């Protein structure tokens with residue numbers, strides 16, 4: 288049940304308290320409350336997502352981000368040295384669903400190498416792509432279901448709103464149709480533009496080859512956009528993981544307008560600290576809620592380190608200087624902040640088939656909105672992006688003379704270029720195409736620190752954008768690559784001219800353009816980074832427990848030790864919350880283990896016929912052999928699919 292007023296809650300003592308109802312927090316709440324014997328309280332500072340039309344309608348996404356509002360934390364950064372000292376707004380959603388309620392809905396997992404690197408730096412094989420992979424894949428229904436009771440797989444691959452034939456636009460083998468969070472291909476088409484993009488992959492296959500599905504673990508190439516949209520509407524972590532069938536669980540309570548300020552009552556026993564609960568404010572009063580099993584911080588990459596530092600968990604010297612007594616000296620809290628810089632470019636085009644026709648014409652805009660309202664179809668079911676190109680710096684690029692390649696490996700992109708019709712040339716009239724370029728593997732680092740010992744003061748957010756030569760170089764290369772994309776012969780009669788000629792600028796002028804126009808893309812990670820259990824740095828261990836504490840976990844984007852070479856919602860929701868959390872909690876409770884046994888029993892009935900009794904038994908008792916069998920099974924299915932296709 289969702290509560291707006293603390294006085295309506297039946298009590299303030301729960302088994303689990305989750306701080307933050309965002310991408311990760313809601314998944315964990317959903318997972319934990321599958322077990323009816325667990326009571327869970329989610330404390331969310333923001334407002335309800337109900338009836339926020341700018342959140343539901345994909346096309347209107349920018350409305351939510353365009354200025355101070357009750358739906359935002361209204362953060363600004365510190366002066367950004369790499370951005371000519373600009374102070375820039377930094378959107379973070381103050382809504383049930385967290386940033387999944389206002390983000391761009393672009394659905395990307397990252398490269399297999401990204402996850403293998405997590406595994407390497409933490410020394411925990413559980414974080415490798417191969418070990419996470421089964422949780423993504425439809426073929427692993429049985430293995431997946433071992434860890435849950437109600438088919439609560441994450442991804443629900445959904446037909447697009449226009450129900451068009453999607454063959455050749457994605458690889459079904461790497462998606463699941465049985466999860467909770469809807470993912471779909473675009474439900475409204477811009478055929479002329481889309482054909483130009485696909486023709487580019489034929490004309491420039493060396494640099495921009497076609498990639499059937501960039502969510503396969505090997506993203507390089509150009510693929511069709513996938514989004515967390517279902518039935519033409521945003522699928523946020525609130526609309527999916529707190530959907531009516533879940534939120535009516537008696538053991539799940541979500542309290543809105545509840546801003547957590549700090550962890551309470553630290554007790555130290557043999558050097559390990561346990562906290563008694565959390566303090567939160569609502570309507571100007573302070574309350575304490577108690578977690579008898581575990582407190583889970585899911586307040587995101589800004590909220591989580593802020594709460595930790597206000598609780599005395601962080602750099603002892605810095606906290607003491609602010610008058611906050613140190614409880615656990617963890618200098619990495621708030622450090623290592625990693626954000627990806629984004630730059631836009633646009634070209635005027637010789638086509639009226641662009642979204643500008645709608646955005647620049649009040650009548651057509653109203654019609655498109657009315658169509659969405661009536662049927663959830665039409666141009667408002669998507670953002671204006673149609674494809675994404677994922678590409679690497681050239682191997683012999685001069686930057687590698689003095690900088691070690693920061694990507695996770697040779698199959699991991701350094702640069703993302705998303706392309707679409709219109710939408711990137713704000714303030715101009717006419718028809719346009721646009722490219723949004725992101726440096727996916729930045730080497731710049733920033734920080735989230737406190738400005739005072741008042742836990743309700745906003746933190747100091749330094750994104751550190753473009754403070755290294757590598758990032759500035761890669762930003763320039765991203766622009767050059769976007770221009771090479773539109774130099775494919777197919778664009779000759781389509782493109783009229785760039786809105787600003789970036790290609791013919793001097794390096795100094797281009798650097799100035801980049802520093803003056805670059806902004807953050809919202810993918811902040813690593814402010815409470817995971818490291819190996821015995822590492823002298825980092826904030827959480829690979830099991831996501833805070834170092835030096837017991838019964839305190841962090842499950843959100845802040846724990847990622849590097850940013851994925853992608854947008855980060857999938858990493859926050861799936862890899863962390865669906866994969867790590869069940870593994871973590873599975874072994875913690877006899878009750879949950881009993882539930883898993885019940886799931887196994889039910890599966891015996893639901894078996895899809897692919898498994899012999901003996902094999903299934905072996906799989907249950909031996910996870911390693913389960914993995915081998917899943918591999919076999921996938922190979923068998925892939926073979927069958929190929930045979931079918933050839934036939």
Ligand SMILES: Cc1cc2nc3c(=O)[nH]c(=O)nc-3n(C[C@H](O)[C@H](O)[C@H](O)COP(=O)(O)OP(=O)(O)OC[C@H]3O[C@@H](n4cnc5c(N)ncnc54)[C@H](O)[C@@H]3O)c2cc1C
Pocket residue numbers: 306307308309310311312330331332333352378379380381382383384385386387389390391392393394395545546547548585586587588590591594808809810811842843844845854855856857859
């Ligand atoms: C503008 C923007 C666009 C983006 N676009 C995309 C995209 O297209 N695709 C993609 O994959 N990713 C995108 N992302 C990134 C993605 O949304 C985030 O990585 C993801 O939501 C992070 O999940 P989280 O659980 O760590 O935090 P969040 O989703 O931010 O959730 C944190 C929650 O905690 C709450 N909270 C914070 N502090 C407190 C407190 N003290 N007390 C109580 N509650 C608190 C917040 O209100 C929020 O609800 C975008 C992000 C932004 C900001």
